[in-house]
Every structure is written in structure tokens, then in C-alpha cells.
Amino acid sequence: MASPKISLRGVHKAFGPKKVLQGIELDVAPGESMVVIGGSGTGKSVLLKCILGLMRPDSGSIKIDGEETADLSSRDRARVMRKFGMLFQGGALFDSLRVWENVAFGPIQSDGMAPARAREIAIAKLGAVGLGPEIGDLFPSELSGGMQKRVALARAIAREPEIIFFDEPTTGLDPIMADVINDLIVKCVSDLGATAVSITHDMASARKIGHRIGMLYEGKLIWQGPVAEIDRSGNAHVDQFIHGRAEGPIRMQVRKL
Numbered sequence: 001m002a003s004p005k006i007s008l009r010g011v012h013k014a015f016g017p018k019k020v021l022q023g024i025e026l027d028v029a030p031g032e033s034m035v036v037i038g039g040s041g042t043g044k045s046v047l048l049k050c051i052l053g054l055m056r057p058d059s060g061s062i063k064i065d066g067e068e069t070a071d072l073s074s075r076d077r078a079r080v081m082r083k084f085g086m087l088f089q090g091g092a093l094f095d096s097l098r099v100w101e102n103v104a105f106g107p108i109q110s111d112g113m114a115p116a117r118a119r120e121i122a123i124a125k126l127g128a129v130g131l132g133p134e135i136g137d138l139f140p141s142e143l144s145g146g147m148q149k150r151v152a153l154a155r156a157i158a159r160e161p162e163i164i165f166f167d168e169p170t171t172g173l174d175p176i177m178a179d180v181i182n183d184l185i186v187k188c189v190s191d192l193g194a195t196a197v198s199i200t201h202d203m204a205s206a207r208k209i210g211h212r213i214g215m216l217y218e219g220k221l222i223w224q225g226p227v228a229e230i231d232r233s234g235n236a237h238v239d240q241f242i243h244g245r246a247e248g249p250i251r252m253q254v255r256k257l
């Protein structure tokens with residue numbers, strides 16, 4: 001692989017006695033879209049927060065463009081985070097701001113862009129996700145869930161990030177709207193030439209937006225491979241998860257709890 005955009009080695013994170021991440025090894029190449037799947041509570045969000053620098057791992061290495069991020073000064077961390085865009089679970093739009101102000105929030109607050117210019121960019125980004133300029137003046141509460149997700153996507157790409165994180169991007173959407181969002185994610189990521197890391201339990205979404213999939217189980221990525229290979233992973237945990245079967249090795253784990 002070309003030198004990885006994101007590289008994790010031996011990443012551990014525990015909360016008291018609860019070991020959540022127990023040695024994560026992951027490389028994501030520039031321009032690649034990596035999807036992490038796994039059951040509820042397996043640590044997908046914790047993994048994402050560690051990469052984003054919102055949470056500090058107990059041990060291990062997390063490199064972005066070859067730069068170790070574990071012990072960065074706050075100034076250097078801000079520089080690294082400038083490379084990131086994020087689509088939060090549920091959209092996380094600001095209710096009191098108009099749609100365009102939500103999309104323009106990063107350019108104005110973090111880059112000090114003049115509001116008039118930021119508004120132009122916001123309208124352009126809304127166009128990129130299929131929303132007309134008239135939507136810009138509405139408030140998030142006036143939009144459907146699918147439109148809110150589009151706005152959240154427009155916000156995530158507003159600063160043209162090098163790396164975009166998607167946290168459960170299709171949660172709460174009907175299958176058709178979920179597919180529309182998946183298509184938009186693929187388009188936006190490829191238009192930007194960005195690297196993407198997504199977490200989801202939605203296999204249809206994982207297959208559509210991912211180049212590679214990794215499955216998180218008991219603190220480790222127990223299988224990683226190209227999307228096309230997930231149906232013949234030869235891994236019983238992966239098979240059970242992708243087919244949503246109640247019976248299998250993962251249930252054994254639930255019984256033990």
C-alpha cells in the first residue's frame with residue numbers, strides 16, 4: 001500500500017475494568033473508504049473518537065499522514081483536525097441556526113471566512129447533496145430526516161476535508177433514503193478524493209460505501225478485507241454478523257455476559 005493516510009498499531013482503550021479496544025491494527029490508504037462493522041457496544045464509536053483525537057487511547061500508535069497524534073500539542077492537534085470532516089450520528093445540526101449557517105459553521109468559526117463567502121460555499125455544498133438554495137434559509141426542524149442527513153453531509157464536506165468520518169450515516173432512514181445517502185456519500189468522497197472511515201451496522205450501507213470492511217469483535221479487528229470478499233471471509237463471526245443470524249459464535253459471547 002502507498003503510505004497510509006491513517007495507521008493504527010496496538011491501540012488499546014479500557015474504561016476501568018472494561019477493555020473496549022484490545023490491540024487495533026488498521027491501515028487506511030489515501031482515497032480509500034474503510035467501513036468498520038460490529039455489534040452494539042463493541043467499541044466502534046470509541047475507535048472513531050480515538051482516531052479523531054476526542055479520546056486518548058491507553059496505549060498504541062495512531063498516525064495521520066505518518067504523524068503520531070498521541071502526544072500532540074493542542075496547536076498541532078488543531079492542525080491535524082483541520083484535515084477531518086465528520087458526519088455525526090443523527091446529524092447533530094444546530095436547531096437554532098438556519099441550514100446554510102449550519103453548513104457554513106466550520107468555514108466561519110474555524111477558518112474565519114467572511115459570512116457572505118461562507119454562504120456561497122454553503123449553497124454550493126447543498127447543491128452537491130441535491131438541495132436547492134431555498135433550503136438554506138430553513139431551520140433543521142423544518143426538514144425531513146433524509147434532508148437533515150443531506151445537510152449534515154454538506155456540512156461534513158464544507159471545508160473540503162482530506163479525511164471524512166461517517167458515524168452510522170443511515171441510521172433512522174428508510175431503505176430508499178438510506179440508499180440515496182449512500183450514493184451521495186460515495187459521490188462526495190470521490191469528488192473530494194477524500195479518505196473515508198465509516199462505522200455502521202447497516203450491511204447494505206457498508207457494501208455500498210466501503211472499499212474495504214473491517215469487523216470489530218472483542219476489541220480487535222478480527223477480519224479485514226475488500227468488500228467483494230466479505231461473503232467468503234471464512235470467518236464464522238463475520239458470517240453470522242452479515243447475515244444477521246441469532247445463532248452462532250457471537251451469541252455464545254452474549255450468553256456469557
Ligand SMILES: Nc1ncnc2c1ncn2[C@@H]1O[C@H](COP(=O)(O)OP(=O)(O)OP(=O)(O)O)[C@@H](O)[C@H]1O
Pocket residue numbers: 015018020038039040041042043044045046047201
Ligand atoms: N466515556 C466512556 N466511559 C465509560 N465507558 C464508555 C465510554 N464510552 C464508551 N464506553 C463503553 O465502551 C463500550 C463501547 O462503546 P461504543 O459506543 O464504542 O460502542 P459501539 O460499537 O459504537 O456501539 P453502538 O453500535 O451501539 O453505537 C460500551 O460498553 C460503552 O459503555
